[in-house]
Amino acid sequence: MLAWLSLDTWLISVVSLAYLLLLFSVAYWGQKHSQSRWLNRPWVYGLSIGVSCSSWAFYGTVGQAAATGAWLAPIYIGTILAFVIAWPMLLRILRITKQLNLTSIADFIACRYDRSPYVAACVTLVALLGTIPYIALQLRAISKSFDLLTGSYQSGISTTFVVTFVLIVFSILFGARQVAVNKQNKGLVLAIAFSSIIKLFALTAIGIFATFYLYDGLHDLLNHGANIARNSQPEPVNNQTYFAIAQAILGIVTVFILPQQFHMLMIENHNETELKTARWLYPLYLILINLFVLPIALAGQVLFPGGSVDADTFVLTIPLFYQQAWLAGLAYIGGLAAATSMIIVATIVLSTMVATEVVNPVLLKYNQVISRINTPVPSLLLNIRRISIALLLLFALAFERIIDQQSHLAAIGLLSFVLLAQLFPLLVGALYWRKATKKAALWGLIVGSAFWFYTLLVPALWPNAEWLTYGPFNHSWLKPTALFGINIFGELSHGLFVSLFANTCCLIIISFVSHRSLGEKLQAELFINKQNSHFEQQLSKKDLYQLLVRFVNKAAADKLLKIDASQDKSIKKKSRKEQDASESLLDYTRLQLSSVLGSASTRMVMKAASKQQAMPLEDVVNIVDEASKLFEFNRELLQAGVENxxxxxxxxxxxxxxxxxxxxxxxxxxxxxxxxxxxxxxxxxxxxxxxxxxxxxxxxxxxxxxxxxxxxxxxxxxxxxxxxxxxxxxxxxxxxxxxxxxxxxxxxxxxxxxxxxxxxITAHIEAEKTLQKANESLEQRVQERTIALSQAKAEAEAANTSKTKFLAAASHDLMQPFNALSLFTNMLNKKVQGGELQELATNIQNSLSAAETLLSDLVEISRLDANTEKVEKRSFAVKELLAPLSKEFSVLCAQANIDFSYIESECFIESDQRMLRRVIQNFLSNALNYCPQKNKQGKIVLGVKRRGEQVDIQVWDNGPGIAKDKQQTIFKEFERLTQAQETSGLGLGLAISERIAKLLDSSISLQSIEHKGACFSISVPRVIVHQSFGQNTTQTNQLAKHKQQSEFTHLPILLIDNEELMLTAMKTQLLDWGSDVLTAKDESSLNKALATEGSFRDFIPALIISDYHLDHDKNGVDLVQKTLAANQWHAPCIICSADPSEEVREHTSKANFFFMRKPIKALALKKLMRQVLES
CATH class of the missing domain: 3.30.450.20 (PAS domain)
Incomplete structure (x- = not known):
């Protein structure tokens, strides 16, 4: 079994928070010193693009290299090609973004398609759905690395939830402190560049350690790795090829459409020089950060052969295995930097997109409603962005819980990329095809996303669904992983190619059959025409004046002259020629025209008025006429809406x-x-x-x-x-x-x-009056109902008390014949061994045992429901409880060919040891019953998990597991699962355990995945004690087993019981063991037997066994005490009773007698007799 170093949980938590605070400090310093010269250096911008190197790049690429043997992942090859070859496209996007002052990828695409709010909302939705799984990947990477580093393998959702909460706070601090969404954040850029350096340094350090410290260089490592490769079975070449092609395509596409990548490349850019630097700096960074990916993967495969350790974790497990705490901590910080930088930027960008593309249109539409809210709109938008950040991370947390826990990091990252790739056809159409329409873009995006959902997300969410193998309704051509019978690709390649093909076909076909509006034509010119910049500078003041007179009014034109007159006179003296208009005049004219024509038409009008433009002004008039008709139509539409x-x-x-x-x-x-x-x-x-x-x-x-x-x-x-x-x-x-x-x-x-x-509001007023009348009589009706409920409660409590008393009183009389029959049957079974009646005797004995168990459980449930059980809590070592149980069940598991493991713990707990043992014993019995014994090796683990001030005592098994919808049902009386019908039991054990847990102020929890086993646990308070207390704890001395029957030969025993049948059965059993038995039913028969001449005249008992309840309201404790005193005997005594009430136990204990609960089993009686005699 592998074992490696585990670091302190609090230490790693402090280190994690310290790094986040350092990152925030770097961002805060960068924002405060935004004018610093070196902050504006292009290399800072180039390194900030490393935000795309998330935890997938830090952990997942190592796992992928281990699987494929590739030094550089195909997705990074595609990214490098995009920066080197597709450079003109990047530059074109940058220029359009800066020229139109766009804020996000959604704003960019929607602006091209007539600024359609539906396109913007759909792009935002796809970005959300595509990025949430990617954020979930980062959360899983952080929590998994934290658990691996600290050894908290069962932390589950707790670590992920804490990580999510911390990142919500830091994401809001980083990017939701100002309202402006297009304002550049130099502090954020500096912080991301800083994290890129940390990622590169950490991964390089691990690579150097794995290559040059564990092995004698790369050549030695490759030789060891070659042995591993020869023993492995590679994936078919076709699948590898298609998978690599798909990844390379995703690498190209994601450069342009990842929301966080678009933000860092375009929005945070200051000039084209920075982008030119990033053209070579970012590919160089990708090469450097992947330099040691393959050596780390090979070292991990050599160190952990056979896939015993997840390859995604090699970056952490290698230094942990070699006890390199500082190196493991550095690797953890590198992974944390990779994940947090992506999460922070992605949530900031997505919250901005939600606020500007979804919330803003709603606020404008319902302006009258919003105006009634006292909160200013800027503050409202800022709060919406903060709420969006929190919701995004919570949705990512939910997705991380839903997705298959065995999914590799690379698989989740690629799943997200394929959905985001659906934006790429829209982007290409926006840049290079005039005929692309918003309707086509909208439907292409919807169809492509639907194919992604069906071919990739559905198999990821329900990997074990039967219909995924055979297709819905057994139609194989509908299989998500081989849609339309296409099964030559791998799952990812198939989903990518099919979804992009459907998306592109919809975009092309619908664009050809749909009509482009005027706004779409104008916006297409802005994006596609390369000669669309700076034409305003060719307009004179006279041109501007004529435009304002023609399209606005003369007052606006006269105001233009006043603004011009107020400017510096030196401008007028530059030339006798007609002067070009100043920037302030152009801004004023643009503003006035936009208020009448709209921004797109204003740009076309000013372009046509420019002296070097080919478009006649009359054509522009036609455009404006069309716009006027559209305005008239909108006015009529508004009037129709108001009328209805x-x-x-x-x-x-x-x-x-x-x-x-x-x-x-x-x-x-x-x-x-x-x-x-x-x-x-x-x-x-x-x-x-x-x-x-x-x-x-x-x-x-x-x-x-x-x-x-x-x-x-x-x-x-x-x-x-x-x-x-x-x-x-x-x-x-x-x-x-x-x-x-x-x-x-x-x-x-x-x-x-x-x-x-x-x-x-007539109906509303009438309803108020009706409600007022109803309220007047409500108080009286509530009082009457309260009285009725009180009476019903009292009756129910009385009935429950009566039931409890009846069962307690009846239990003694019901148990007596069962007890006698059990003893008789046990002796009969021994007498007829090897004979024809052995099977019949065994069946009778089994039936009696089941009846006794059922009756005992029913009595115990009744007693627990009545709250008459007295709880005696004390502090004791948990191994004092679990060690005996482990010995008992290890023998039973060995007989059933089941592996049983007991993990000992030194902690102390406070509870009722007797009642707690009953719960754990039931957990172990259930695990033993339901563990597989045929198809696979059954396993049971008994152990303890410390959780703050609580201790969880857990029982794990690898049985059939329990379905989610059945996990509450099994705690009801007589409820058993369908697959458990072949095992013994009545379905009362868990019901009793749950009631005992309530009495102990403890809680029972269940973790189970169907077909993968279950874990039952009970939580009890933990007690901190001094070491000396544990050393002085009284250890129970177990009697030696398998003693010979001769130990009870001629042992004088006095037996007292008022039931003739029980008396005969007990006497027969004791005589069978060789004892000398004197029997009595009460005090008078005892005195008579002692006074009779014969073998018992000088009888002095070595042991007394007496029933508690005797005839005439007498009890065995008082009779034995009186008999011992009268005859001056000093014999120990065992009191037997089917009534386990606290009064009986307390009376027996005060007399220093031993108590045994009926029904009496022969082996249990023999064991207690040995214990009594030896003490």
């Missing part, structure tokens, strides 16, 4: 005149048709409502007649108009003459004016 909502709407301009309304407004207020018209002063409508009694003054008068004079009416109208002019919002409820109740809400509009909504 339930609320009434009215809009008043700054002059307090009615300018817009809908038909519902007229219907609710019941206005005459001639009263409402455009330009109607609102004061006249108010007067009309006062006259018909709808509006009242502050004193509650409801009509003009009640107002007293025209002066009061005018005052009321003026007050309401002034309220609206001041911009104060209002809320009223009005009862109309028709009987309906209207809710009126008014809100001022920016720039003057007032908008009001009118809603019919």
């Amino acid at each position: 909502i339930e609320q009434g709407i009215s809009v008043i301009d700054a002059d307090m005149r009615l300018v817009a309304w809908n038909q519902r407004y007229i219907e609710l207020l019941d206005y005459p048709s001639h009263l409402v018209m455009a330009g109607k002063p609102i004061s006249e409508l108010i007067r009309f409502n006062i006259e018909r009694g709808i509006i009242s003054d502050s004193r509650g008068n409801a009509s003009a007649q009640h107002q007293g004079s025209e002066e009061q009416v005018a005052h009321l109208i003026a007050r309401r108009v002034a309220h609206m002019q001041a911009g104060h919002s209002h809320y009223f409820q009005r009862l109309m003459p028709s009987g309906i109740v209207i809710e009126i809400r008014g809100q001022a509009m920016p720039g003057g004016g007032f908008v009001s909504t009118f809603s019919d």
Whole structure:
């Protein structure tokens, strides 16, 4: 068995937090000193692109090298080719991103396709779904490396959860402290560059150790590795080739579409010089970080042959195995740097995409609702980004729990890359194909993602599903891993090629059959036309003036001249020729035109007005005419929408005149048709409502007649108009003459004016009245119900008490005949051994044992439910409890050909030892019953796991396991699993164990995977004691086994029992052992037997065995004490009873007698007799 160094958990935790704090400090320093010259060096930018070298690069590539023998992973070959060959494409993306001030990959793609919010949302969703598994990979890598380094192999979700929580905090600190999403974060760039150096240094150190310290250089290591390669069976060449091609394609594609990669390459870029430096620096970095990947993989294969250790962990296990704590810690920090840098950047970028591409459109759509929230919109967006970061990491945590735990890191990383690759056809179409439409892009993305889900994600989530092997409905051509009968590729290659092919076909076909809108045509020109920059500089002031007059108004054009006049006079004296417009004038003109035409049309108009442009201005007029028609259509669409909502709407301009309304407004207020018209002063409508009694003054008068004079009416109208002019919002409820109740809400509009909504809330008011009436009687009904429940509870408690008393009283009488029959059957079985009746006697004995067990369990469950069991907790060594159990079950497991392991522990616990033993014994019995004995080697492990102030006593087995939906059912009475029907038992053991655990204030837990075994554990408090306490603990002396029957020969025994059948059975058994037995049923028969002449006249017992419950309300303890005192005997005594109540046990213990519970087994009685006589 392999064994390696384990480091202290707290030490590694402190080191992890220290690294994260150091990383944050580097980022904070970089942000504070953003003007530092060396911070702006291109090499910092080039190293920051190393964010893509995540834990997959640190751990997974070693595992892949061990499997394939490749020095450089194909995915990195593709990445290097992309930087070297596809350089013009990168430069083109950078220029467009900077020119249009884009913020993310979703913004880039959506901008090309007419700034479609649906395209942006879909790209964001794909980025989320593709990156969440990749983040889950990082979480698994961190927690797995932490557990491996500290030896916490069973930590499970606890480590991953803590890691997730810490990264949520640090991700928010790194990237969610400012609202601006396009603002560059030099501190973040510096921190990522720093982590890239740490990754390179750590992996290089491990490689040097494996190559030059463990072996005599690379040649020696290759010779050892060659022996391993000869003994291994390589994968078919075709599969390797297709897999390598698929990885190389992913390496090319991910350079352009990974959200975090796009952010570091494009958004954090300052100039083209940085990108040119990164063109050679990043490929060099990839080569250097992969320099020792193959040597590490070979060293791991030589050190751990046969796949005994996961190849993904070679970076950690090699130094741990050789007790190199500092090197293992360095490797851990390198892996932590690789994972955290990716997680932090990815969550920041994705939260930005969620906020700008999903949340912002919703906020704009529901602006009226958002305006009622007191929180400012910037703060709201910042909080949304923070919440998004937390949710992203929590979703990644959930995915990490769901995905197959045996999946290698490389497999999860490639799974994510294939989904993100679905963005690549959209990106290529955006850059190089004018006819690509947003509809085609949307459907291509959806179809490609659907194929990815079916061919790759489904097999990863449900790897053991039967239909994956034979296809849905037994149609082999629908198999996810061989769709349409294509089975020449590997699983990853198949999923990549099929999904990208479907995506590209949809993009091309739908683009040809769909129509491009004007906006799509304009945006296509921005992306595809290489001559689309800096044309504004060729416009003169006169050109700008004419554009403003023609498309905006003369006032805006005159303001342009005023701005020009206020500028420096020296500009005017440069030339007699017509001057070019300044940058400030261009910005003003662009802003004015955009407010009327939109940004895309504004760019086309200004381009056409430029003197060196080929596009005639008349063509631009046609474009604007088309835009005007579109505007008119949108206005009509808005009016149709307003007319078809339930609320009434009215809009008043700054002059307090009615300018817009809908038909519902007229219907609710019941206005005459001639009263409402455009330009109607609102004061006249108010007067009309006062006259018909709808509006009242502050004193509650409801009509003009009640107002007293025209002066009061005018005052009321003026007050309401002034309220609206001041911009104060209002809320009223009005009862109309028709009987309906209207809710009126008014809100001022920016720039003057007032908008009001009118809603019919009659049904709501009636419901409130009904609810009020119901509430008035609710208290009385609750009181009546409480009394009824109290009565029912009292009756139930009384019934339960009665049941418990009945079972306790009946148990003694029920157990007596069973006990006698058991003893008789045991003797009969011995008498008829080898005869014809042996099988019959054995069957009778088994049936009686089952009946006794059932009755004992039922009595015990009843006693536990009644809470009459007295718990006696004390501190004791856990091995004092487990060591005897391990000896008993090791013998039973050996007989059943099952491997039994007991892991001893020195810790102390506090509990009731007797009751706790019952629980552990039941766990072991279940494991023994359900362990495989035919198909595979059964294994049972008994051990202890310390968990803070608690200790988990665990029993593991590799049996059939328990399905998730059955793990609660098995704790119910008489519940047994279907596959367990062949084993013995009644299904009461776990029910009893659960009740005992509740009495002990402990908890039982179950971990199980179907077909892979189960682990039952009970948690008990841990006690810290001094060493001397453990040394002074009384150790129970076990009696020697297999003693001869002659040890009880002529042993004088006094036997007392009021049941004739039980008395006869016990006497027969003792006589069979060679003892001299004197029997008695009560005090009188005992005195008579002692006084009788014969062999018992001078009888002095060496042992007394007595029943507790005797006739005439007498008990065996009092009778034995009286007999011992009267005859001056000093014999030990065993009290037997089927009533295990605390009163019986306490009475027996105070008399210094031994207690034995009925039914009595012959072997148990013999063992207790030996123990009593030897003590």
